Amino acid sequence: MKLKTLSFALLSLLTAALASAKTIELLNVSYDPTRELYVDFNKAFAAHWKAKTGDDLTVKQSHGGSGKQARSVIDGLQADVVTLALSADVDALNAQAKLIPPDWQKRLPENSAPYTSTIVLLVRKGNPKGIKDWSDLAKPGIAVITPNPKTSGGARWNYLAAWGYALKQPGGNEEKAKQFVSAIFKNVPVLDSGARGSTTTFTEREIGDVLITWENEAFLALKAIEHGSDRFEIVVPSLSILAEPTVSVVDKVVKKKGTEAVAKAYLEYLYSDEGQEIAGKNFYRPRNAAVAAKYAGVFPKLQLLTIDADFGGWTKAQKTHFADGGVFDQIYLAK
Amino acid sequence: MNSSSAQRRSSRRVLPGFGLSLGFTLAYLGIIILLPLVATFAKTAGMTWAEFWTAVASPRVIASYEITFGASLLAALFNVPCGVLLAWVLVRYEFPGRRLVDALVDLPFALPTAVAGIALTAIYAKNGWIGHCLEPLGIKVAYTPVGVWVALTFIGLPFVVRTVQPILEELEPELEEAAATLGATRAQTFRRVILPALRPAVVTGFALAFARAVGEYGSVVFISGNRPMHTEITPLLIITKLDQYDYQGATALAVVMLVGSFAILFLIQLMQRQGTRRARA
Numbered sequence: 001m002k003l004k005t006l007s008f009a010l011l012s013l014l015t016a017a018l019a020s021a022k023t024i025e026l027l028n029v030s031y032d033p034t035r036e037l038y039v040d041f042n043k044a045f046a047a048h049w050k051a052k053t054g055d056d057l058t059v060k061q062s063h064g065g066s067g068k069q070a071r072s073v074i075d076g077l078q079a080d081v082v083t084l085a086l087s088a089d090v091d092a093l094n095a096q097a098k099l100i101p102p103d104w105q106k107r108l109p110e111n112s113a114p115y116t117s118t119i120v121l122l123v124r125k126g127n128p129k130g131i132k133d134w135s136d137l138a139k140p141g142i143a144v145i146t147p148n149p150k151t152s153g154g155a156r157w158n159y160l161a162a163w164g165y166a167l168k169q170p171g172g173n174e175e176k177a178k179q180f181v182s183a184i185f186k187n188v189p190v191l192d193s194g195a196r197g198s199t200t201t202f203t204e205r206e207i208g209d210v211l212i213t214w215e216n217e218a219f220l221a222l223k224a225i226e227h228g229s230d231r232f233e234i235v236v237p238s239l240s241i242l243a244e245p246t247v248s249v250v251d252k253v254v255k256k257k258g259t260e261a262v263a264k265a266y267l268e269y270l271y272s273d274e275g276q277e278i279a280g281k282n283f284y285r286p287r288n289a290a291v292a293a294k295y296a297g298v299f300p301k302l303q304l305l306t307i308d309a310d311f312g313g314w315t316k317a318q319k320t321h322f323a324d325g326g327v328f329d330q331i332y333l334a335k
Numbered sequence: 336m337n338s339s340s341a342q343r344r345s346s347r348r349v350l351p352g353f354g355l356s357l358g359f360t361l362a363y364l365g366i367i368i369l370l371p372l373v374a375t376f377a378k379t380a381g382m383t384w385a386e387f388w389t390a391v392a393s394p395r396v397i398a399s400y401e402i403t404f405g406a407s408l409l410a411a412l413f414n415v416p417c418g419v420l421l422a423w424v425l426v427r428y429e430f431p432g433r434r435l436v437d438a439l440v441d442l443p444f445a446l447p448t449a450v451a452g453i454a455l456t457a458i459y460a461k462n463g464w465i466g467h468c469l470e471p472l473g474i475k476v477a478y479t480p481v482g483v484w485v486a487l488t489f490i491g492l493p494f495v496v497r498t499v500q501p502i503l504e505e506l507e508p509e510l511e512e513a514a515a516t517l518g519a520t521r522a523q524t525f526r527r528v529i530l531p532a533l534r535p536a537v538v539t540g541f542a543l544a545f546a547r548a549v550g551e552y553g554s555v556v557f558i559s560g561n562r563p564m565h566t567e568i569t570p571l572l573i574i575t576k577l578d579q580y581d582y583q584g585a586t587a588l589a590v591v592m593l594v595g596s597f598a599i600l601f602l603i604q605l606m607q608r609q610g611t612r613r614a615r616a
Contacts, residue, residue, distance in 0.1 A: 067578040074580070096580050148561065151578045190478045190560040193574075205460040207478065324581065332563040333394055 023056045024049075024262055029079035031066035031089075031153055031245070032195040033217040036224070037282040038083070044278060045269050049262065057262065065194035066153030067092075073099065073250060080254050080263040083247040085153025086307075087111070088314035090246050099252045113244035114270035115284035118304055119154075119161040121235040122202065122211040122218045129209045133237050134165040137210060138183035145208035146188060147198045149322055153245075154195035156322060158212040161241040163321075164305040168239060182331045203232070210235075214243065215299070219283035242304040245284075372593065378586040390587040399569040402480055404595065406568075407548035410487035411495075414544050415537060418495025425496075426503040440497070443490045448553030455486055456558045478560030483568065486554040491544030498540035499533060506532050535607055542603045549596050 028038060042059040049057045062069065062077070066085035073079045074097045084090050090112075093099040105112045123131050129142055137144050147155040159181065166172055166180035190207055192198045195217055202211040203225050211218075215234075222228040247267050254260040269275045276291040285299055286292045311317040321327045379387060390396070425437055443451065459466045459476040466477060476482050506529065514524040552570040559566040569592055576585035 065578065068574075071578055071580065092580060148575070150575050188562070191562050193556070193561070205456065205477070206462045207460065322579075324576075324579070324584070329395065329563075 023058070024259060026057065026059045026080045026259060026263060026266060027062065027078060028059055028081050028083055028266075029062045029069050029073055029077060030083040031069060031085040032063055032197075033154070033199075033214055033220065034083060034245075035061065035063050035196075036220065037216075037279065037284060040278045040282060041270070041275060044274055045266055048269060048274070049265065055262075059266070063196075065147070065151045067151050068193070078253050078257070079250050080257065080259050081247060081249050081267055083245065083267075085243075085245050086156060086314060087113075087244065087246040088156075088318050089153055090248050091314070093248070093250065099250050100248055101251065104248045105246065107249075108247065108267060109271060110287050111244065112246045112248060113287075114247060114267070114275065115245065115279040115286060117215045117243045117245065117284055118240045118302070119157050119212060119237075119243060120215045120218050120240065121237060122213055122221060122232050123209065123235050125231050125233055127233060127235065131210050131235055133235075134162050134180075134184075134239075137162070137187065137212070138180055140187075142187050142210065143189050143208040144184055144187040144210055144212065145190060145192075145198050145202045146212040147195055148191045148193055149328055151193040152195055152198075154214050154217070154243075155198075156317075157214075157241055157243045159321065159328065160307070160311060160317060161237075161239075161305070162212075164241055164310055165237065165239050167310075168305075178327060178331070181327075182334065185331050203228075215285075216283035219298075236300045236302055239303045239305065241310075242306045244307070375586050375589050375593065379583060379590050382583050382587060386583070387587050390584040391591045395563050395567070396569070396572060396588065398564045399567050399572050400591075400595075402483060402566060403549060403569040403592075404599075406480060406483045406487055407545050407551075410484050410491050410548050411541050411545035413484075413488055414491045414495045415541050418492055418540060418544075419499050419533065419537060421492075422496045422499040422503050426500060427508075440493050442493075444493050448490065448551065449557065451489060452486060452554035452557030455482070455489060455554065459485065459558065477558050478562075478566065480559075480566055482558040482560070483555055483566060486558050487548040487551060490551055490554060491548050494543040494547060495537070495540035498536045498543065502533055502536040535611060538603060538607045538610075542600055545603075546596060546600055549592065 028042070030038060038059070038061050042061070046057045046059065049055060062072075062079070064072075066089045070082070070084060070089040070092045073082060073093060082090055082093065087105060090100070090104065094102050094104060108114070121131060121137075123129070129136070131137070131142070136142065146158045149155040149159045162181050162184055163177045166177035167174070169176075190198075190201050192201055195214060198211060199213060199217055199221055201207050203221055211221075213221075218232075218234050221232055222234070225231070247270065249260070249263045249267060251260075254263045270279070271287070273288065273291060276286040276288040277294075280286045280291055280295040280298070283298070286295060305311075307314055307317060319326065382390070421440065425433065425440075456463075456477050458464050459469075459482060461467060461470045461475070461477070463477070469476060474481075476485060510528055511524050514528045519527070550570065552568070552574070555568050556571055559568065559571075561567055561571060569588060573585045573588050573592075576582075576588065
């Protein structure tokens with residue numbers, strides 16, 4: 001009788017242990033240059049989650065051009081969370097497939113953008129072509145590398161930063177901005193589909209005099225590429241754009257998989273001190289003022305336009321510039 | 336001609352099971368090939384003619400047809416003499432390493448196309464092995480239409496070699512010797528004895544290489560530079576349209592490519608039939 005009780009107690013203990021220490025798997029579908037950021041962040045969050053709940057967590061990552069990644073999720077890739085380059089791509093999850101509610105952007109602080117970045121210029125060491133600002137990119141004989149705005153979120157920020165610069169010049173107007181951006185794209189010899197592809201073209205294939213890219217990607221090129229800081233340098237333009245990569249839980253997927261709580265906690269942790277610290281270390285500008293102050297020396301101060309105030313929001317910018325027949329298409333047809 | 340068609344019509348066959356095997360063939364073709372094609376056409380059926388026309392005939396799309404079909408044609412044409420020569424060397428000569436070369440020919444079949452594209456780009460970029468030699472001469476390969484052609488030539492080569500090779504193997508050297516004893520020059524022997532025998536295989540190889548090149552995506556996007564109006568191929572444009580959630584536009588382009596490729600392949604086969612008939616007559 002005693003033995004029976006003992007074994008029963010043991011058995012129930014075992015099942016209880018099995019039931020509590022689950023192994024959970026999340027899939028984070030992200031855009032191109034966030035690989036390194038999320039490798040660090042996933043490790044930190046898994047440790048945090050283990051300490052809090054005892055569960056083992058593995059977060060899988062998927063990276064690519066932001067638009068392409070959004071489409072994969074719409075087409076059925078089982079992403080628990082998306083962390084994309086711009087709100088328009090996350091919004092497509094609502095507009096195209098109703099995977100998330102329309103008010104998704106209000107669910108997290110700072111418009112669901114836990115970190116920000118901006119667009120800078122990367123040139124070859126010593127800046128042999130003397131590139132100082134956007135206006136230099138439109139000059140004949142300068143080869144400019146940027147990805148295709150149709151497929152890359154980063155490239156849309158690049159394009160709008162250049163557009164905004166032209167608009168803010170004395171006497172700037174839409175027509176002049178269009179001519180200015182046309183002149184820049186005439187100087188583009190290779191149009192990759194994502195930001196990482198363009199970085200490779202510029203750094204490994206040694207094509208081009210200047211790469212328009214994410215600030216974090218430019219810093220990473222200096223740090224991660226062999227002799228990066230001996231081969232390249234960053235040029236900060238007089239004006240750029242505040243890029244707000246946005247994140248969201250994919251409601252339909254987490255409800256089905258039963259991962260809603262952990263997925264939410266995962267994104268919220270991006271706003272924690274540790275999450276913000278990791279963002280700063282990976283050259284994303286932290287939102288948290290205290291952490292941002294710590295990294296103030298790293299990030300140059302410059303005038304930043306915003307998508308909502310200066311371009312009327314993503315929906316409008318998307319329609320005007322990047323839709324079929326939009327300004328970007330007209331630039332290439334005008335040749 | 337007549338006797339063979341009479342045989343075809345007779346109900347007695349050497350192997351039994353005609354009904355079953357034909358039924359299986361049709362069902363298999365239906366599921367594997369026709370069904371996806373029907374789905375493609377069905378997707379575009381939701382568009383009006385005007386929408387379809389703007390999707391498939393805008394200047395940027397037309398430019399992509401030119402580069403896709405043009406580069407594919409040139410690549411396949413280039414592969415014809417080179418492929419025949421390679422097959423000839425492999426069949427007619429014994430040399431050390433012949434088997435290795437023979438196996439090498441198949442590599443473009445097996446290699447993931449993205450790997451081929453990245454490797455070719457690395458070689459032909461201006462700091463690559465070949466690229467840095469061509470750069471001072473003012474020849475640019477990577478990120479130009481020439482690069483597209485290089486990639487398509489690479490993936491198309493095995494098709495010509497592998498279709499010509501077995502025919503060459505069956506073509507006995509005695510035939511050439513006989514021609515020589517009858518007083519034919521080498522050029523005459525080649526033109527009037529070898530070439531007619533090889534012609535159907537060469538045409539098939541050409542058609543296969545061409546068809547493969549038209550549909551190629553993976554290797555080309557790395558080396559082409561993907562500039563609209565210059566080096567943007569139609570398959571890339573389809574992907575780009577998908578990335579913008581324009582599913583109908585993408586399938587409309589797919590339909591045009593399908594119909595275009597089918598028409599060209601059909602034409603090639605028709606020409607070959609007539610050529611063979613003329614040769615027999």
